[in-house]
Amino acid sequence: MPTEQIEKTKFEDVYKAFLSSVDSFQLAKMDDQELEETLWEWLDAARVPFVNYKIVDFYDVDMENKCFNSKLSHAEVALLAKSMKLEWVRMKKHSEDVMNKSLGDRDYNAVQGYNYLKQYSVMETQLVNEINKMINKIEYANSKIYGDMA
Template sequence: MANESNDPKYTYYEEVYKAFLNTIDSYDLPRLDDDELADVLYGYMDAGRLVFSTYIAKDFMDDDPENKRFNFKMTRIEITLLAQAMKLEWVREHLNSEELMRKAIGDRDYTTVQGYQYIDRLQNMEKQLSREITTQINRLEYSNSELYGEMK
């Protein structure tokens, strides 16, 4: 958890991780020890921040893994968007593992055991999250008067 020595000029990974964990239900993550959990969460965050690769306002690759923070302060909406991008990575991971399971046990058996509805829900969630993130990033950029000036 965050400690008292956190500098308010930066956003710490923990803030983003909390926002992400509040958006998912996972039986797997609580089973991990602290080091494994930190690695998994960093992996989701690292992959998720790629959605900001064209974001002009801040460089989301500018972080300090040793101090577990970004080298800038994120807004609340940026933290929320990064948490959504982490969720997108989490959904993609689950979708891939379900598709591998379906291939491993065969379509007919998979349908009997699990059904295609779960994969359909994951695919729909993936598409929806991807659209929402892109839309929000575009809105953020176009509403930032420091970047574009007053657009009239």
């Protein structure tokens, strides 16, 4: 009896979606191994908000083959990519915050020209709101969860 092969989503699919949404010279300078390790760290952190996600278990992964043990929808790939972007923004915001504290407010503003910290905070809030809306739309539209109400 032939075993049915389940289609799986590779981490690379999520990475591509994430990378197409950011513009970073730091990422471009990394070698392949460093880039993959960094992307995995962000993907791993990006899964945390979805512990209670009802449709797919984002923690059910095959680390050897670098994939999820299920086929994610395009919306779920986009959701994880957006969550990775949120992690990237938080990292950038933290870096700016550290720089601000080390230079002092006046010197930081003079060196930077304008306040990146504020922009990253606004972007962080927007991403959190977008992710929450996407989760609601995806889960509400799933008939397995809501039956005929969807």
